[in-house]
Amino acid sequence: MIYVILGTKGQFMKMFPIMKLFDQEKVPYRFIHTSQHYGIIEDNRKRLGVRKPDVYLTGKKKDLRNIGEMLWWIPQVLWNARKLPITKNDYVLTHGDAESTLLSFLIAKYFGAKQAHVEAGMRSGNYLEPFPEEAIRVFVDRFSDVCFCPQKEDVKNIHGSATAVVTNGNTVFDSVRLALEVPPAKEVIKLFNKKYVLFLIHRKENLFTKNRVVSILDILETILKKGYVVVWPMHTNTKYELQKKGVWERIESLKKKFPLTISYFLDYIDFMHAVKHSAFVASDGGGLQKETYFMNKPMLILRMKTEPEPGVGETAFLSMLSAEKVDYFLNNLSTFTRKKAPAGSPSKIIADFFKRHQT
Numbered sequence: 001m002i003y004v005i006l007g008t009k010g011q012f013m014k015m016f017p018i019m020k021l022f023d024q025e026k027v028p029y030r031f032i033h034t035s036q037h038y039g040i041i042e043d044n045r046k047r048l049g050v051r052k053p054d055v056y057l058t059g060k061k062k063d064l065r066n067i068g069e070m071l072w073w074i075p076q077v078l079w080n081a082r083k084l085p086i087t088k089n090d091y092v093l094t095h096g097d098a099e100s101t102l103l104s105f106l107i108a109k110y111f112g113a114k115q116a117h118v119e120a121g122m123r124s125g126n127y128l129e130p131f132p133e134e135a136i137r138v139f140v141d142r143f144s145d146v147c148f149c150p151q152k153e154d155v156k157n158i159h160g161s162a163t164a165v166v167t168n169g170n171t172v173f174d175s176v177r178l179a180l181e182v183p184p185a186k187e188v189i190k191l192f193n194k195k196y197v198l199f200l201i202h203r204k205e206n207l208f209t210k211n212r213v214v215s216i217l218d219i220l221e222t223i224l225k226k227g228y229v230v231v232w233p234m235h236t237n238t239k240y241e242l243q244k245k246g247v248w249e250r251i252e253s254l255k256k257k258f259p260l261t262i263s264y265f266l267d268y269i270d271f272m273h274a275v276k277h278s279a280f281v282a283s284d285g286g287g288l289q290k291e292t293y294f295m296n297k298p299m300l301i302l303r304m305k306t307e308p309e310p311g312v313g314e315t316a317f318l319s320m321l322s323a324e325k326v327d328y329f330l331n332n333l334s335t336f337t338r339k340k341a342p343a344g345s346p347s348k349i350i351a352d353f354f355k356r357h358q359t
Contacts, residue, residue, distance in 0.1 A: 002090070003093065007100035014095055015093075022354070047269055058076045077100075091113065091354070094118070101117075105144070118148045119170065123137075123138070125305070129205060146353070149166050179269045179273075184273035195229060197278060198232075219326050284301065293311030
């Protein structure tokens, strides 16, 4: 049996194509939800036609907002996971570098099951950028049994006796394809005739440092002064941290002076359509680097450091939160374009692996 354990929006968006293929190919699996991002995943799951989780490891019905809630949530997940019927012959399949990734790894090791890691081998080379994601993926890779690496270059970061499987791209490419096949909501379609930018942040290394938050708001103001309409779909934890840092008044002031909209967080289908029709995207999201690359859309990366992956240097530009770099990006938008379109299905490679290894 395969136990797909995940809990964040990002994990779900990159794993749902694999689960849909499991269903189509009749590969048996159980979907285990840690409830880290309960509401967002529920909304997306229903609209994307993904089956309901077999097990929720907590009864939490709201997304985690802060560190305090996370510290209470972690032991609940691990305690309730003891009841899962996982055996040493089973696979625990997880994704990426979130806290739920680490928890699924610990669950796999508790039962002596085989750990399989999607989006393995990616590195920024700095444990603090992104934090704690870099440390989590290095640790999980080190002790996994199967590592699904997006690129051949990622295999060099896999050590020990793990089986490394190159997927020739990120599963998010399949996610974007599937999302864009579904029509967007009417509210999103209204944006398409505007010169708008999607702006969003959520990285802990940004939100937990006031100087970085101020620099990011400076970048936001620069974009607004260039005459763009800015739509900011905001995470629950992002609003919490911005209010905590004492910068919410500045955001309210920008809303009064410029066409800045703080929106509810769009579901994946609407968000991908919004990305497709935007002038560009400004974000600290690692997933968006891949999605904008697939859609050949310029992206300003609001980070100091990022992983060396397709898109960076082509469609995506690392700002390092520098005003000079931001000006360069804004003045050279037309040059940020993709050299070659991605081909094939990374999710199919992963599904086929498990189809061959069914027990």
